[in-house]
Amino acid sequence: MANAVLGNAPFSPPRFSALASYISFAQQVLSTFNGNINAPNLTVLAEPDNSTTAGTPLSLTDLSSLSTLLYSFGALGGFVRILVFGGVLETLRRLVLAARDKLAASIWITARFEEYDHSFDWMMLWLSKQPSWVEARDLEISTKTFGLDASAILVPGEEDDQNLSSVSSRSLAYLPASSVTCSLWYRRRYMSIKRVKTKTGRRHSLEENLYVSILTRHHHVLNELLRAAKKEYMAASQHMIAVHISDSSNNWMQVASRPKRDIKSIILDPGVAELLVGDARDFLSSKPWYAARGIPFRRGYLLYGAPGSGKTSIISSIAGELGLDIYIISLSRTALDDVALSELISNLPEKCIALMEDIDAAFTHGLNRDVTDEAADTPGAGAAAAPSSRVSLSGLLNALDGVAAQEGRILYATTNKYSALDPALCRPGRMDIHVEFRLASKDQARRLFTGFFLPDEEEAAAADDDDAQAADADMDAARVAAPADAKPPPEKPLFFGTSHRHRAPKLRRKQVTELAARFADAIPEREVSMAALQGFLMTYKIRPGEAVGAARGWVESERAARETQWGRGGGR
Numbered sequence: 001m002a003n004a005v006l007g008n009a010p011f012s013p014p015r016f017s018a019l020a021s022y023i024s025f026a027q028q029v030l031s032t033f034n035g036n037i038n039a040p041n042l043t044v045l046a047e048p049d050n051s052t053t054a055g056t057p058l059s060l061t062d063l064s065s066l067s068t069l070l071y072s073f074g075a076l077g078g079f080v081r082i083l084v085f086g087g088v089l090e091t092l093r094r095l096v097l098a099a100r101d102k103l104a105a106s107i108w109i110t111a112r113f114e115e116y117d118h119s120f121d122w123m124m125l126w127l128s129k130q131p132s133w134v135e136a137r138d139l140e141i142s143t144k145t146f147g148l149d150a151s152a153i154l155v156p157g158e159e160d161d162q163n164l165s166s167v168s169s170r171s172l173a174y175l176p177a178s179s180v181t182c183s184l185w186y187r188r189r190y191m192s193i194k195r196v197k198t199k200t201g202r203r204h205s206l207e208e209n210l211y212v213s214i215l216t217r218h219h220h221v222l223n224e225l226l227r228a229a230k231k232e233y234m235a236a237s238q239h240m241i242a243v244h245i246s247d248s249s250n251n252w253m254q255v256a257s258r259p260k261r262d263i264k265s266i267i268l269d270p271g272v273a274e275l276l277v278g279d280a281r282d283f284l285s286s287k288p289w290y291a292a293r294g295i296p297f298r299r300g301y302l303l304y305g306a307p308g309s310g311k312t313s314i315i316s317s318i319a320g321e322l323g324l325d326i327y328i329i330s331l332s333r334t335a336l337d338d339v340a341l342s343e344l345i346s347n348l349p350e351k352c353i354a355l356m357e358d359i360d361a362a363f364t365h366g367l368n369r370d371v372t373d374e375a376a377d378t379p380g381a382g383a384a385a386a387p388s389s390r391v392s393l394s395g396l397l398n399a400l401d402g403v404a405a406q407e408g409r410i411l412y413a414t415t416n417k418y419s420a421l422d423p424a425l426c427r428p429g430r431m432d433i434h435v436e437f438r439l440a441s442k443d444q445a446r447r448l449f450t451g452f453f454l455p456d457e458e459e460a461a462a463a464d465d466d467d468a469q470a471a472d473a474d475m476d477a478a479r480v481a482a483p484a485d486a487k488p489p490p491e492k493p494l495f496f497g498t499s500h501r502h503r504a505p506k507l508r509r510k511q512v513t514e515l516a517a518r519f520a521d522a523i524p525e526r527e528v529s530m531a532a533l534q535g536f537l538m539t540y541k542i543r544p545g546e547a548v549g550a551a552r553g554w555v556e557s558e559r560a561a562r563e564t565q566w567g568r569g570g571g572r
């Protein structure tokens with residue numbers, strides 16, 4: 001019977017001498033690592049018949065003894081073999097994967113398109129026009145138009161359905177389904193498409209990324225695809241202007257696209273439209289001129305004056321003329337402060353129109369927007385209104401021309417209260433051109449009437465006799481001066497405005513000119529706005545003669561309404 005003593009406690013040692021050797025070796029290794037730790041109390045006692053080793057410590061001196069020792073345990077040896085084998089297998093697996101990735105990287109090109117980038121819209125529109133989706137087994141049906149109007153694919157068969165296509169303003173698009181890898185062929189190259197939605201930002205809103213992988217070694221294939229997608233998008237959007245606003249994280253996002261408005265349809269005082277368009281066009285082509293003189297390449301226009309006089313309309317027309325997108329900076333946006341404003345302006349793209357409407361509203365929190373500038377100066381005007389913006393004047397000034405202000409941008413600011421603006425805001429460099437928009441002149445009223453009832457000369461020339469006779473009858477009715485407030489017959493539903501069911505009689509140019517002159521005669525100079533005139537004509541859009549007859553009465557009623565309003569506002 002053998003005894004073992006650990007410390008001073010005796011215990012029974014195993015009978016295997018190999019184990020004794022291992023413990024001794026471990027002791028030695030420990031003593032080597034621990035700076036020759038002496039362990040005098042560890043004593044292993046062997047079989048009593050082996051008198052030479054009994055009671056004396058065993059020692060091993062080389063590693064080969066350890067391996068011999070390990071292999072002397074059958075199970076342990078097996079474990080080590082498995083460990084080594086597994087390690088080799090895992091290494092091989094990783095090598096194969098790395099080689100596969102390297103190979104894939106050399107034969108695939110993968111491009112990622114982020115949702116809030118223009119290129120995303122180009123690619124999505126391009127994808128929506130790929131005929132292969134019509135046959136696809138797993139696809140997304142979408143009415144998105146990617147900032148365009150009715151540009152997507154029609155549902156097969158829909159083109160023939162006259163009723164459906166006239167009612168529907170947009171067509172359906174077939175798109176690759178989200179989170180599914182789809183494939184198609186592009187210029188005889190295999191292409192795989194994947195749309196992935198990921199949570200981003202503080203609010204964990206979902207943002208979509210589009211991955212396009214092309215089986216090719218050459219970048220020119222990707223470039224070709226991008227060019228094709230961009231070209232297609234541009235062609236589809238050439239009659240549109242894109243309108244962007246900022247979100248709460250100060251990212252710009254496209255919210256609408258509007259059809260370009262013909263600048264001729266905006267009737268201003270002579271020379272105003274030409275001045276604005278010509279100046280902006282000249283500015284855009286003068287980058288070297290500004291650079292040579294070290295002047296910041298920016299231009300600001302301040303359009304001020306009567307509400308409804310065409311300020312916003314002309315800006316959107318200019319955007320169309322110059323092919324620029326509009327970025328609306330709303331100074332009264334919740335949570336917009338100086339820092340956010342500066343970030344927004346520095347994030348504007350080069351060459352764009354930045355639009356700040358009612359720039360006065362951010363600083364004079366009035367609820368009523370009066371035509372006269374004096375109203376803005378009235379002490380306490382709008383004092384009851386809660387401040388809506390945290391933008392300070394200095395913050396705005398810095399954002400407009402600080403170091404972060406974007407080069408190449410054209411800023412349009414509009415206001416109805418010119419004299420309420422701080423002179424620092426209006427100085428050249430910030431607002432280079434100030435243009436006043438006034439209430440309608442007689443000449444504007446005449447041109448508006450003509451454009452309203454004779455928008456297209458060719459159409460007028462083609463007017464048939466029936467229409468012309470109807471127009472004659474209408475003009476006769478006007479001579480009798482039909483009352484402006486004629487009530488609809490009792491059996492018909494009562495409504496305000498003009499139904500679209502009827503077609504206005506086509507008038508001859510001579511007839512329209514004569515009516516327009518009489519209409520202008522009835523409209524006093526600079527008393528009503530163009531928007532109000534347009535609204536009035538809308539109620540008579542199929543009865544031009546009656547419009548002329550009712551004009552005087554309408555002016556009187558407008559005047560009375562204004563006086564009542566002024567009376568309520570303190571006798572101004």
Ligand SMILES: Nc1ncnc2c1ncn2[C@@H]1O[C@H](COP(=O)(O)OP(=O)(O)OP(=O)(O)O)[C@@H](O)[C@H]1O
Nearest residue numbers: 265266267268307308309310311312313530531534
């Ligand atoms: N000079 C104009 N010529 C043709 N239409 C006009 C003109 N002015 C206004 N309108 C019409 O009136 C409507 C309002 O015009 P717009 O929004 O451009 O006026 P605004 O001066 O910007 O007004 P506000 O100061 O209230 O913003 C539009 O539908 C536009 O077609």
